[in-house]
Amino acid sequence: MKSTSIDIARFGRRLGTRSEGASARREIVAALERLPDDGQLTLSLHGVDVVSGSFADEAIGKTCQLLTSGAYGNRTLIVTSPSADLTEDLSDKLAQRKLAVLCHVEDAAPPWRVLGQLADPLVETLHLLMERKSATTKELAESLGIAANACHNRVRHLVALHLIREERVGISAPNTQYRFHSITA
Amino acid sequence: MELTIESIEEVLSHLYVDGGRDLDLRSVTFIDPYALLVLDLAVRDARATGRPLRVEWPTLPAVRRWMIDMRFFADTKAVSPDLPLRETGNALQPIMSIESERHVSHLVAAFERRLSERFPIDDAPRRRFLRILLELCQNIPQHSNATGDVPDPHGIAAMQDYDDGVLLAIADKGIGFRRSLALRGGMDDLRDTAAISSVVLDGISRFRDPGHGRELQRIFRLVRAWDGTIAIRSGGALLYHGPLGGDLYDVAPFPGVQIALRIPRRVFGIGEPPDGEPGVAAGGGSGFNE
Numbered sequence: 001m002k003s004t005s006i007d008i009a010r011f012g013r014r015l016g017t018r019s020e021g022a023s024a025r026r027e028i029v030a031a032l033e034r035l036p037d038d039g040q041l042t043l044s045l046h047g048v049d050v051v052s053g054s055f056a057d058e059a060i061g062k063t064c065q066l067l068t069s070g071a072y073g074n075r076t077l078i079v080t081s082p083s084a085d086l087t088e089d090l091s092d093k094l095a096q097r098k099l100a101v102l103c104h105v106e107d108a109a110p111p112w113r114v115l116g117q118l119a120d121p122l123v124e125t126l127h128l129l130m131e132r133k134s135a136t137t138k139e140l141a142e143s144l145g146i147a148a149n150a151c152h153n154r155v156r157h158l159v160a161l162h163l164i165r166e167e168r169v170g171i172s173a174p175n176t177q178y179r180f181h182s183i184t185a
Numbered sequence: 186m187e188l189t190i191e192s193i194e195e196v197l198s199h200l201y202v203d204g205g206r207d208l209d210l211r212s213v214t215f216i217d218p219y220a221l222l223v224l225d226l227a228v229r230d231a232r233a234t235g236r237p238l239r240v241e242w243p244t245l246p247a248v249r250r251w252m253i254d255m256r257f258f259a260d261t262k263a264v265s266p267d268l269p270l271r272e273t274g275n276a277l278q279p280i281m282s283i284e285s286e287r288h289v290s291h292l293v294a295a296f297e298r299r300l301s302e303r304f305p306i307d308d309a310p311r312r313r314f315l316r317i318l319l320e321l322c323q324n325i326p327q328h329s330n331a332t333g334d335v336p337d338p339h340g341i342a343a344m345q346d347y348d349d350g351v352l353l354a355i356a357d358k359g360i361g362f363r364r365s366l367a368l369r370g371g372m373d374d375l376r377d378t379a380a381i382s383s384v385v386l387d388g389i390s391r392f393r394d395p396g397h398g399r400e401l402q403r404i405f406r407l408v409r410a411w412d413g414t415i416a417i418r419s420g421g422a423l424l425y426h427g428p429l430g431g432d433l434y435d436v437a438p439f440p441g442v443q444i445a446l447r448i449p450r451r452v453f454g455i456g457e458p459p460d461g462e463p464g465v466a467a468g469g470g471s472g473f474n475e
Binding site: 088098 | 271286289293294309312313315316319320323327395396397398399400403474
């Protein structure tokens with residue numbers, strides 16, 4: 001998987017307005033476009049002092065909306081931040097759009113957290129897959145103690161949000177078989 | 186007589202309901218930044234609309250001095266009392282204009298510098314305060330003249346510290362919430378109280394895009410959670426909430442949006458000033474501007 005990173009600090013230490021966010025989004029989207037279909041873009045908040053909700057929504061929220069619309073194939077996006085408080089408004093804005101992004105927070109334990117809106121059962125499934133690195137729906141359902149059908153719905157939702165990656169592993173009638181991968185692996 | 190978030194409505198009522206053309210402020214002993222910005226806009230509005238307005242400015246030297254230090258007379262171009270401008274005074278952050286998005290980062294940097302020069306502020310509350318300031322300031326170029334028919338929305342901001350907190354005020358005389366929401370379609374017959382409620386309590390903006398709106402809703406909730414005071418005024422409606430409660434009120438019609446946040450000092454991680462240090466309570470009560 002090819003990955004690339006953008007330091008959000010290149011747009012400024014204090015990021016506040018929507019027009020600043022729209023300018024940043026143009027560069028973020030261009031970086032996404034340069035990635036292969038399964039590539040991953042990391043947005044780093046290191047070196048940034050403040051990110052307002054308006055900037056975060058224009059730069060990151062709208063980019064995530066484009067990702068989940070399928071405009072950029074199976075590309076994924078993650079965020080890294082030196083502190084949790086830097087991501088507060090971004091998380092609120094993603095929740096407003098009913099989106100979610102994985103964020104690695106340096107000063108947090110555990111360091112990976114979900115920004116935005118994601119129902120508890122989905123968070124539970126996501127964390128399990130992050131621990132295992134990869135699994136099938138059947139394996140996840142067994143570990144979670146839930147019906148395969150319910151687990152299937154959960155992983156489909158996580159795939160749609162680009163929080164996990166799916167891999168087609170073969171066709172076994174009547175259904176296509178998939179293996180799911182953590183994007184933080 | 187004190188001019189504060191709570192009492193400035195009497196002045197506006199006198200001017201905009203009773204049609205008063207004289208404003209006697211000679212006995213004023215205290216003005217907070219919110220009242221100062223509202224006065225600023227009222228003076229400008231009278232001038233812009235050709236409405237005669239004769240103002241008797243406060244006679245108390247401390248109040249006059251503070252108004253000068255806050256650059257009130259420089260901003261309004263009203264006749265200034267004959268006192269020289271001091272470089273250092275009690276004024277925390279004098280009035281600054283927000284004319285475009287380009288001014289926002291400059292203004293926020295200035296406010297942060299003034300605040301951090303006066304207090305050692307913890308990093309997390311400093312960042313939270315700056316995020317609030319960024320959102321409130323950018324609302325002015327984003328929304329105050331969204332219809333394009335306001336010659337000068339005149340966005341301004343100021344800040345002052347007191348014994349019990351820091352008071353941040355941001356104001357404009359633009360189109361206000363009601364006319365802004367009318368641009369959304371389907372919300373063009375709201376009253377001002379309904380418009381303020383839609384924007385602040387329901388998080389609706391003039392844009393249908395789901396990422397827009399809710400900033401004022403979040404700020405409103407945050408200030409309430411801090412036991413601070415928040416006043417958001419637009420047109421003929423005022424949403425006020427303080428430590429003792431609050432409500433949505435019908436008030437005198439006045440152009441634009443005016444916002445005040447009174448944030449307790451503990452939110453910034455700063456204690457009350459030691460005994461003997463000049464300072465007054467922001468929440469009214471007896472006090473002077475020095």
